[in-house]
């Protein structure tokens with residue numbers, strides 16, 4: 001059976017990567033979390049203290065940066081200049097700055113190029129904000145996944161607790177809403193549902209139910 005490309009987009013903490021990982025594993029496909037790449041370059045920008053508002057400085061930084069994603073047992077490992085930054089890119093410090101870096105045209109050009117190379121000629125489940133609209137416009141299955149902002153904040157709060165990140169729920173909700181706004185309003189490849197994407201509201205779905213919905217849609221396209 002010829003493998004397909006599956007694009008999953010949506011706002012922060014909707015469940016994209018959790019579900020994408022399950023779907024990829026079930027189908028034997030590669031899982032690619034594109035948000036991790038934007039987080040990695042943001043971590044470097046913060047470490048090198050570049051001006052986060054400058055497209056040119058971000059572009060220059062990228063020229064001397066190597067970002068590599070490798071499949072692992074529980075998803076994906078992220079390497080920044082050969083160093084494993086899988087955990088470091090999840091800090092609140094990075095989370096708060098990432099939408100500003102991700103808005104730069106020079107950053108997006110390079111990331112999209114890398115993402116398309118990673119997806120070429122194989123079965124992939126890729127999650128992000130612009131996968132269905134820009135990165136894999138001919139993906140056989142596009143899903144736009146969302147949930148209420150209250151539910152998304154609650155999920156991230158629970159997830160953070162397991163990582164010893166203790167940001168209050170209200171602060172998380174405000175951060176998520178701000179990031180969604182910045183991601184949706186940026187000029188280059190804003191967060192948007194592709195016209196041919198299927199909308200999936202996971203507010204009242206369990207993880208298994210959400211993954212089941214996408215697997216069903218994938219199977220229809222594989223027949």
Ligand SMILES: Nc1ncnc2c1ncn2[C@@H]1O[C@H](COP(=O)(O)OP(=O)(O)O)[C@@H](O)[C@H]1O
Nearest residue numbers: 012013014015016017018155159202205206207
């Ligand atoms: N349908 C769901 N019901 C309950 N919790 C979920 C659901 N989907 C995801 N989660 C949990 O919500 C958190 C955020 O999910 P994640 O996959 O990281 O979202 P995203 O990739 O969209 O940012 C994770 O802790 C995950 O386990």
Ligand SMILES: Nc1ccn([C@@H]2O[C@H](COP(=O)(O)OP(=O)(O)O)[C@@H](O)[C@H]2O)c(=O)n1
Nearest residue numbers: 012013034035036038098099102128129130
């Ligand atoms: N394809 C993508 C993926 C992420 N991003 C940016 O990267 C940020 C982090 O993405 P993420 O998927 O790791 O975020 P979470 O929803 O997991 O918190 C987003 O808020 C966007 O600013 C993007 O612009 N385009």
